Amino acid sequence: MIQILRNWFHRYFSDPQAIILAVLLLIGFAVVLNLGKILAPVLAAIVVAYLLEGLVRPLESFRVPRMAAVLLVFMLFMLGLLFLLFGLLPLFSRQLSQLAQQIPDMITRGQQILLLLPEKYPDIITPSQVKVVMDTMRSVFSDLGQGVLSLSLASLQGLILFILYFFLVPFLVFFFLKDKRLILGYILGLLPKERRLAAKVWEEMNGQIGNYVRGKLLEVFIVWFVTYITFATLGMNYAPLLSFLVGLSVIIPYVGAVVVTVPVLFIGYFQWGWGSDFLWMTVVYSIIQMVDGNIIVPLMFSEAVNLHPVAIMIAVLFFGGLWGFWGIFFAIPLATLVQVVITSWPRTPARLDYHHGEA
Numbered sequence: 001m002i003q004i005l006r007n008w009f010h011r012y013f014s015d016p017q018a019i020i021l022a023v024l025l026l027i028g029f030a031v032v033l034n035l036g037k038i039l040a041p042v043l044a045a046i047v048v049a050y051l052l053e054g055l056v057r058p059l060e061s062f063r064v065p066r067m068a069a070v071l072l073v074f075m076l077f078m079l080g081l082l083f084l085l086f087g088l089l090p091l092f093s094r095q096l097s098q099l100a101q102q103i104p105d106m107i108t109r110g111q112q113i114l115l116l117l118p119e120k121y122p123d124i125i126t127p128s129q130v131k132v133v134m135d136t137m138r139s140v141f142s143d144l145g146q147g148v149l150s151l152s153l154a155s156l157q158g159l160i161l162f163i164l165y166f167f168l169v170p171f172l173v174f175f176f177l178k179d180k181r182l183i184l185g186y187i188l189g190l191l192p193k194e195r196r197l198a199a200k201v202w203e204e205m206n207g208q209i210g211n212y213v214r215g216k217l218l219e220v221f222i223v224w225f226v227t228y229i230t231f232a233t234l235g236m237n238y239a240p241l242l243s244f245l246v247g248l249s250v251i252i253p254y255v256g257a258v259v260v261t262v263p264v265l266f267i268g269y270f271q272w273g274w275g276s277d278f279l280w281m282t283v284v285y286s287i288i289q290m291v292d293g294n295i296i297v298p299l300m301f302s303e304a305v306n307l308h309p310v311a312i313m314i315a316v317l318f319f320g321g322l323w324g325f326w327g328i329f330f331a332i333p334l335a336t337l338v339q340v341v342i343t344s345w346p347r348t349p350a351r352l353d354y355h356h357g358e359a
């Protein structure tokens with residue numbers, strides 16, 4: 001057994017470059033895992049600066065001075081942030097309040113519909129089954145109410161964190177963009193000079209992660225905009241809020257579309273009932289989802305590393321459980337990183353030096 005472990009270690013860790021890469025990965029993972037909450041503003045600023053760098057570089061390619069390009073991109077970022085905070089968030093807050101006020105009526109109507117089902121379909125649905133469904137609904141909405149209460153009790157702490165993020169993150173983003181070369185030079189100076197394998201993995205991942213994340217953000221805005229135009233044209237209630245949720249749902253592969261479809265159909269049904277308007281909404285919404293999955297995603301992510309759906313689901317669960325929203329957002333890039341590390345890892349040919357009697 002010891003000989004087997006020795007041969008395995010020799011095969012995968014005899015190259016010093018592999019040990020350097022393993023140490024760097026372990027340090028990075030440990031820092032994010034143990035200090036993630038403390039360094040959350042810094043990590044968020046790094047992510048935002050990395051995304052904005054994709055807008056700075058094209059400007060530099062047109063011979064725009066870096067400082068001017070950084071200032072222009074940063075001003076656009078701040079305008080978008082102010083629009084989100086003072087334009088969209090108040091609108092979403094009002095619509096959430098209106099929806100919360102209508103939920104009791106929706107529950108009452110839903111219960112009335114459920115109570116009629118055993119009479120219409122006695123061979124399929126029994127009163128006991130209806131009772132189980134109604135008890136489950138009461139439990140779910142009770143838990144939801146308790147969650148809202150807990151959220152309101154923690155609102156002061158959330159407000160403090162919001163103010164901290166609002167001022168600190170843009171400040172850090174600006175200096176990460178402005179002093180990018182200085183910061184990277186300092187970090188590289190701390191790393192071992194012999195880091196050929198780590199540099200190779202980073203070069204392979206840098207373009208893929210950047211293209212994926214920027215493409216995913218563009219996909220969010222496209223789906224959000226098209227869905228909003230569709231819902232607004234049909235006169236659907238809470239169109240801004242629902243379209244925003246549909247846009248965000250593309251971040252979570254497979255699961256997001258299924259989860260967000262429930263409130264869309266729920267609100268559409270209680271607005272129109274089983275009518276032609278509800279049918280039209282369902283058909284057009286289904287077309288949007290199919291176009292996104294079969295046209296937009298293949299066009300925008302055709303160069304991404306192919307990952308099996310099971311691997312994607314495991315990555316979403318694992319990284320989402322570790323880092324919440326950011327873990328879900330970067331689940332596929334992180335899974336791709338794991339795949340690149342595995343395929344790039346140097347392997348020494350296995351030694352066949354077993355002796356008789358050794359296990």
